Amino acid sequence: xxxxxxxxVTRRGLAPLxxxxxxxxxxxxxxxxxxxPEHLPSTLAHQQLKSxxxxxxxxxxxxxxxxxxxxLGMSGRICLLDRNYPPEKHDHFDIVFDSGxxxxxxxxxxxxxxxxxxxxxxxxxxxxxxxxxxxxxxxDAKYFNKQLAGRSMAIKxxxxxSHLVVGVGNIYASESLFRAxxxxxxxxxxxxxxxxxxxxxxxxxxxxxxxxxxxSSLRDFFGADGNPGYFQQEYFVYGRAGGPCKVCGNVIQNxxxxxxxxxxxxxxxxxx
DNA sequence: AACGAGACCTGGCAGC
DNA sequence: TGCTGCCAGGTCTCGT
Numbered sequence: 001x002x003x004x005x006x007x008x009v010t011r012r013g014l015a016p017l018x019x020x021x022x023x024x025x026x027x028x029x030x031x032x033x034x035x036x037p038e039h040l041p042s043t044l045a046h047q048q049l050k051s052x053x054x055x056x057x058x059x060x061x062x063x064x065x066x067x068x069x070x071x072l073g074m075s076g077r078i079c080l081l082d083r084n085y086p087p088e089k090h091d092h093f094d095i096v097f098d099s100g101x102x103x104x105x106x107x108x109x110x111x112x113x114x115x116x117x118x119x120x121x122x123x124x125x126x127x128x129x130x131x132x133x134x135x136x137x138x139x140d141a142k143y144f145n146k147q148l149a150g151r152s153m154a155i156k157x158x159x160x161x162s163h164l165v166v167g168v169g170n171i172y173a174s175e176s177l178f179r180a181x182x183x184x185x186x187x188x189x190x191x192x193x194x195x196x197x198x199x200x201x202x203x204x205x206x207x208x209x210x211x212x213x214x215x216s217s218l219r220d221f222f223g224a225d226g227n228p229g230y231f232q233q234e235y236f237v238y239g240r241a242g243g244p245c246k247v248c249g250n251v252i253q254n255x256x257x258x259x260x261x262x263x264x265x266x267x268x269x270x271x272x
Numbered sequence: 273a274a275c276g277a278g279a280c281c282t283g284g285c286a287g288c
Numbered sequence: 289t290g291c292t293g294c295c296a297g298g299t300c301t302c303g304t
Contacts, residue, residue: 003298006297071298072298073297073299074296075281075283090282107281108281110280111281111282112298150273150274151275152275153275153276160298170297170298172297258275258276259276259277259278
């Protein structure tokens with residue numbers, strides 16, 4: 001589900017739809033984070049899907065007439081199914097294509113979003129405030145060090161701030177800090193350039209590892225039964241409070257930072 | 273400008 | 289079995 005690697009895996013899994021023409025759009029429940037635009041069925045009718053891109057955790061589906069923005073929120077999932085596959089309770093939105101395939105959005109908590117962005121999605125107010133992509137060349141130690149200057153917030157909270165860098169969710173924030181041996185409560189401004197280098201490297205490596213693992217479950221992810229089949233990653237710290245650190249054997253701690261569960265090893269991770 | 277808290281939702285689980 | 293409270297992979301909005 002929706003950390004950056006799963007969003008990217010989802011985007012790649014939708015590739016069979018490229019070049020196909022929209023036959024129908026079905027809105028079963030428009031009450032997502034923002035209302036699903038009522039005009040989508042008429043706007044998208046007979047339109048050909050030109051490209052599928054990703055920015056942060058948004059999937060951008062581009063058509064000649066504009067761009068559809070999809071966000072999976074906390075519990076969203078997109079499946080490719082046969083159009084006759086019966087919808088379930090939380091299947092809120094379908095795009096039916098001329099091949100008979102349907103792109104179906106399921107989201108029990110409805111924190112996700114389906115939005116219309118016109119032909120300049122990078123100017124959309126939700127998109128144009130976003131920070132750099134974590135896997136791109138713009139995200140490096142120098143940039144990050146500059147962004148963190150003067151910020152007293154905990155580094156864990158900072159790396160989850162999408163205005164600085166996008167795509168680092170709650171799981172991979174804890175995992176990346178463990179790999180970089182940085183305590184999650186460290187004030188962001190205290191990180192040296194060398195600390196930033198280790199953290200940037202750790203974030204990139206953590207996301208790439210997850211992407212590689214998620215990619216291997218692609219078949220299950222889009223299985224006919226809608227089974228998510230997401231990989232069972234071996235986490236170093238996330239969800240392992242009370243258990244032994246895999247490096248030093250000390251007990252993994254659980255605290256709350258920015259109202260989110262945070263896991264770390266107090267022996268391996270130090271405050272600077 | 274920066275930061276913290278509240279808000280949006282449903283489902284699963286532990287504890288009583 | 290049923291109820292209650294808490295927790296969950298996100299992030300915008302508002303008040304200080």
